[in-house]
Amino acid sequence: MDFTLKIWRQEHARAKGKFVTFQVKNISPDCSFLEMLDILNEELVDKIQLPVSFDHDCREGICGMCSLYINGHPHGWDDGVTACQLHMRKFKDGETIVVEPWRSKAFPVIRDLMVDRSALDTIIQEGGYVSVNTGQAPDANAVLVSKEAADLAMDAAACIGCGACVAACKNASAMLFIAAKVSQLALLPQGRIEAKDRVRRMVRKMDELGFGNCTNTYACEAECPKKISRTHIARLNREFMCAKLIAENTL
Amino acid sequence: MIQLNSKVPAGPLEKKWSQYKSNQKLVNPANKAKVDIIVVGTGLGGSSAAAALGEMGFNVKVFCIQDSPRRAHSIAAQGGINAAKNYPNDGDSIYRLFNDTLKGGDYRSREANVYRLAEVSNAIIDHCVAQGVPFAREYGGLLENRSFGGAQVSRTFFARGQTGQQLLLGAYSSLSRQVKKGTVKMYPRREMLDLVVVEGRARGIITRNVITGELERHFGHAVVLATGGYGNAYFLSTMAMSANVSAAWQAFRRGACFANPAFVQIHPTCIPVHGDYQSKLTLMSESLRNDGRIWVPKNKDDAEKVRMGQLHPNEIKEEDRDYYLERRYPAFGNLVPRDIASRAAKERCDAGFGVGTGQAVYLDLADSIKRLGLNVIMERYGNLFQMYEKITGHDPAHTPMMIYPAIHYTMGGLWVDYELMTSIPGLFAIGEANFSDHGANRLGASALMQGLADGYFVLPYTIQNYLADQFKVKRMPTDLPAFADAEKNVRTRLETLIGINGKRSVDTFHKNLGHIMWEYVGMGRTEAGLKEAVSKIAALRKEFWKDVRVTGSLEGVNNELEKATRVADFLEIGELIARDALNRNESCGGHFREEYQTPEGECLRNDKDSTYTAAWQFTGDDKEPILHKEPLNYEFVEVKQRDYK
Numbered sequence: 101m102d103f104t105l106k107i108w109r110q111e112h113a114r115a116k117g118k119f120v121t122f123q124v125k126n127i128s129p130d131c132s133f134l135e136m137l138d139i140l141n142e143e144l145v146d147k148i149q150l151p152v153s154f155d156h157d158c159r160e161g162i163c164g165m166c167s168l169y170i171n172g173h174p175h176g177w178d179d180g181v182t183a184c185q186l187h188m189r190k191f192k193d194g195e196t197i198v199v200e201p202w203r204s205k206a207f208p209v210i211r212d213l214m215v216d217r218s219a220l221d222t223i224i225q226e227g228g229y230v231s232v233n234t235g236q237a238p239d240a241n242a243v244l245v246s247k248e249a250a251d252l253a254m255d256a257a258a259c260i261g262c263g264a265c266v267a268a269c270k271n272a273s274a275m276l277f278i279a280a281k282v283s284q285l286a287l288l289p290q291g292r293i294e295a296k297d298r299v300r301r302m303v304r305k306m307d308e309l310g311f312g313n314c315t316n317t318y319a320c321e322a323e324c325p326k327k328i329s330r331t332h333i334a335r336l337n338r339e340f341m342c343a344k345l346i347a348e349n350t351l
Numbered sequence: 352m353i354q355l356n357s358k359v360p361a362g363p364l365e366k367k368w369s370q371y372k373s374n375q376k377l378v379n380p381a382n383k384a385k386v387d388i389i390v391v392g393t394g395l396g397g398s399s400a401a402a403a404l405g406e407m408g409f410n411v412k413v414f415c416i417q418d419s420p421r422r423a424h425s426i427a428a429q430g431g432i433n434a435a436k437n438y439p440n441d442g443d444s445i446y447r448l449f450n451d452t453l454k455g456g457d458y459r460s461r462e463a464n465v466y467r468l469a470e471v472s473n474a475i476i477d478h479c480v481a482q483g484v485p486f487a488r489e490y491g492g493l494l495e496n497r498s499f500g501g502a503q504v505s506r507t508f509f510a511r512g513q514t515g516q517q518l519l520l521g522a523y524s525s526l527s528r529q530v531k532k533g534t535v536k537m538y539p540r541r542e543m544l545d546l547v548v549v550e551g552r553a554r555g556i557i558t559r560n561v562i563t564g565e566l567e568r569h570f571g572h573a574v575v576l577a578t579g580g581y582g583n584a585y586f587l588s589t590m591a592m593s594a595n596v597s598a599a600w601q602a603f604r605r606g607a608c609f610a611n612p613a614f615v616q617i618h619p620t621c622i623p624v625h626g627d628y629q630s631k632l633t634l635m636s637e638s639l640r641n642d643g644r645i646w647v648p649k650n651k652d653d654a655e656k657v658r659m660g661q662l663h664p665n666e667i668k669e670e671d672r673d674y675y676l677e678r679r680y681p682a683f684g685n686l687v688p689r690d691i692a693s694r695a696a697k698e699r700c701d702a703g704f705g706v707g708t709g710q711a712v713y714l715d716l717a718d719s720i721k722r723l724g725l726n727v728i729m730e731r732y733g734n735l736f737q738m739y740e741k742i743t744g745h746d747p748a749h750t751p752m753m754i755y756p757a758i759h760y761t762m763g764g765l766w767v768d769y770e771l772m773t774s775i776p777g778l779f780a781i782g783e784a785n786f787s788d789h790g791a792n793r794l795g796a797s798a799l800m801q802g803l804a805d806g807y808f809v810l811p812y813t814i815q816n817y818l819a820d821q822f823k824v825k826r827m828p829t830d831l832p833a834f835a836d837a838e839k840n841v842r843t844r845l846e847t848l849i850g851i852n853g854k855r856s857v858d859t860f861h862k863n864l865g866h867i868m869w870e871y872v873g874m875g876r877t878e879a880g881l882k883e884a885v886s887k888i889a890a891l892r893k894e895f896w897k898d899v900r901v902t903g904s905l906e907g908v909n910n911e912l913e914k915a916t917r918v919a920d921f922l923e924i925g926e927l928i929a930r931d932a933l934n935r936n937e938s939c940g941g942h943f944r945e946e947y948q949t950p951e952g953e954c955l956r957n958d959k960d961s962t963y964t965a966a967w968q969f970t971g972d973d974k975e976p977i978l979h980k981e982p983l984n985y986e987f988v989e990v991k992q993r994d995y996k
């Protein structure tokens with residue numbers, strides 16, 4: 101298969117970027133999207149040009165490192181996959197494909213298609229954990245957890261932290277990302293104790309870091325490669341309201 | 352001359368660890384904050400160690416290549432983690448887990464280390480549950496278990512097909528808590544390129560900031576390497592793209608012994624290779640072998656027809672299928688250890704019964720779907736089915752999966768003693784980066800166990816025995832000559848790579864190396880082949896340093912330069928792997944020398960001459976390394992021929 105690629109190129113964070121057009125030819129339909137970029141990069145190296153920089157690591161949809169905005173969608177239009185799991189057989193021969201980095205104030209571009217997502221780590225540091233030191237835990241079966249709760253918590257915990265939700269959101273909100281963690285820990289007895297404090301701190305941090313507000317358009321859910329459900333946002337809101345009420349009462 | 356001392360404590364097997372802990376030296380709470388510990392790597396090993404050390408009050412600096420610690424390669428582990436809880440009441444115990452691990456490793460690991468691993472395994476599960484790891488549960492609210500290869504009990508805990516992800520996110524959450532508290536400082540997007548040794552002790556590292564390109568010097572009273580395995584020496588593997596041996600390799604070059612490099616695990620259930628442009632291989636979790644049956648056509652004609660696409664596997668009648676694992680190993684069936692399952696697949700394919708490209712066998716879930724219903728199977732393996740379908744375009748719910756063995760894990764690694772310290776004082780290695788617990792073959796779901804055992808429950812103790820008097824050592828300024836020299840060493844190397852300006856890209860060399868490794872140092876090894884490999888790799892390395900083309904400069908992001916430094920090191924370890932395989936005149940676990948096999952084609956160990964750990968010492972570029980042998984004494988178990996029949 102042959103493709104025309106329009107790729108965002110930007111030398112460094114402060115440089116001005118622009119789209120550059122490349123052609124790739126004879127690509128196997130079984131080739132993954134990132135392998136197609138590898139082939140392009142090999143050609144660029146052959147011509148002594150600088151290869152296109154993009155983030156990637158596991159190449160199997162779990163590390164959350166790849167972060168390409170393909171034809172107007174984070175990770176491309178295909179449902180429930182990351183860019184690294186996208187295969188060229190999903191594209192039309194001869195198609196023009198536009199590839200951009202995540203676009204969000206909270207995710208500055210580093211180079212070409214790489215962005216800085218450290219803000220997501222900063223949010224987790226605000227409370228995305230249970231405060232337990234190593235060696236303090238009781239026997240794992242001492243506290244029962246219903247299968248429903250464990251399954252729902254797992255649904256939320258499947259978030260890979262790629263930031264597609266932020267890239268998809270017109271407000272660049274990280275609400276789905278936060279909701280996934282808040283929800284996971286709120287559903288489990290181990291996380292309940294700190295639930296209220298956690299939600300307050302994480303939401304406050306999100307606001308501070310320049311992410312936008314959630315206005316319930318749910319592009320995040322539609323574009324999430326792990327299909328994290330918007331119901332976790334509802335649960336976050338519930339936790340948040342509860343936390344606020346309690347906070348007001350204790351004032 | 353290095354003297355290897357395993358420092359295994361005296362006393363009965365089940366008391367060694369508790370006695371060690373009672374007698375070891377500790378660092379007083381007030382002094383902990385005066386001690387800097389560098390942890391390189393944020394997989395299960397590194398994240399858990401950094402979190403635990405931070406909780407204790409040490410001053411920890413953590414490094415990783417990715418943009419976030421949560422993205423370390425451990426995230427990709429699928430199937431599960433073992434522990435000796437015996438929750439299903441099926442006869443498990445610490446001793447049984449210990450014995451299975453030792454036997455699975457074909458009696459080439461250190462008894463006391465393996466026992467300790469089994470002993471702390473239960474505390475791992477307790478801790479992870481307390482962190483909020485959503486392990487699978489039964490309807491009554493108790494934890495669920497499944498079985499894995501090499502065991503006749505169900506001792507594997509899991510979180511759907513994403514156990515590594517959930518365990519790593521648990522460790523990452525604890526790490527994040529310490530970052531917030533200020534005990535741990537996180538340095539992402541850093542690649543360690545050299546170790547700094549001052550007066551014989553590890554005192555720091557040199558890293559390259561992969562965003563700015565800057566070379567940085569970092570001091571630590573001790574350095575912990577948790578940098579994962581070296582499987583990418585084979586180019587195609589199930590490892591993440593950035594997985595490398597560079598940190599461990601530079602430590603080797605600075606005097607740390609490298610143990611059993613030839614012990615490489617080839618995993619039986621991976622999606623087969625399909626093209627030359629392919630960048631990595633994808634694992635289909637071994638847990639599928641719980642419910643899947645492995646087979647090839649019984650008749651060559653049928654095999655030929657399915658290869659040509661003239662016959663659909665579902666059309667092959669039951670009596671015309673060869674469930675070769677069930678046939679050869681009735682007691683363990685599809686759940687034999689990985690090395691055995693891999694070789695059996697190769698044997699069938701080499702004999703002409705392979706499907707797909709000829710280098711594939713079927714993993715069929717149809718019987719289980721019939722028995723349990725598609726819902727139950729989807730609940731267990733839904734994400735694996737999805738992953739398979741995305742890659743191959745076929746849905747395993749209707750067509751049997753095709754699988755083939757691939758490089759997956761490296762049992763070998765930096766030599767460490769009972770305290771997980773390498774042969775350089777103050778340098779520790781944990782997780783896949785060390786060689787310690789899996790002998791010649793690792794059992795499924797035991798790497799996650801080992802990474803977390805090392806990081807949460809072993810290293811935070813043993814490192815204190817070393818650090819007990821180190822708080823008196825003042826933090827060293829990084830303008831000391833040892834730091835400056837190490838940085839200069841790295842800079843020269845990087846400048847040389849860029850300066851070569853040759854004609855061939857880094858990837859072409861990496862692929863060449865991968866071909867040599869897979870061909871000669873893969874599933875079947877011979878003396879002649881290994882000698883060939885040693886000379887071919889040496890020649891390729893020469894060519895690399897003459898003709899590689901690395902575009903860009905030292906400054907800023909330069910992915911080609913990153914790849915080049917890694918491949919340069921793979922070109923060195925590749926040769927050591929081959930040398931080690933050549934030296935080991937026996938077959939054991941993942942190391943199969945064709946000259947040494949039983950009439951049935953099973954591994955033939957040579958216990959009399961080869962019951963040792965091979966620890967190699969660097970002696971200089973293009974010089975032969977020195978081999979040290981650490982004898983393995985089995986005091987408590989009887990060494991037997993493995994039998995899974």
Ligand SMILES: Cc1cc2nc3c(=O)[nH]c(=O)nc-3n(C[C@H](O)[C@H](O)[C@H](O)COP(=O)(O)OP(=O)(O)OC[C@H]3O[C@@H](n4cnc5c(N)ncnc54)[C@H](O)[C@@H]3O)c2cc1C
Pocket residue numbers: 391392393394395396397414415416417420422423424425426427428429430431432514515541542543544577578579580589590591594595597598634636759760781782783784795796797798799800802
């Ligand atoms: C696909 C797959 C599935 C698996 N499934 C299972 C399973 O079900 N059960 C099981 O028990 N095991 C499984 N394993 C094995 C297991 O996942 C690994 O052995 C284990 O996670 C390794 O953990 P680690 O902490 O040692 O290193 P890793 O997780 O590999 O982490 C290495 C860390 O070191 C950093 N690093 C590396 N080099 C450098 C450098 N030079 N400078 C700075 N940082 C560096 C990396 O950035 C990373 O943070 C699986 C492995 C694979 C590939």
Ligand code: FES
Pocket residue numbers: 155156157158159160161162163164165166182183184185
């Ligand atoms: S590279 Fe890991 S999710 Fe895409």
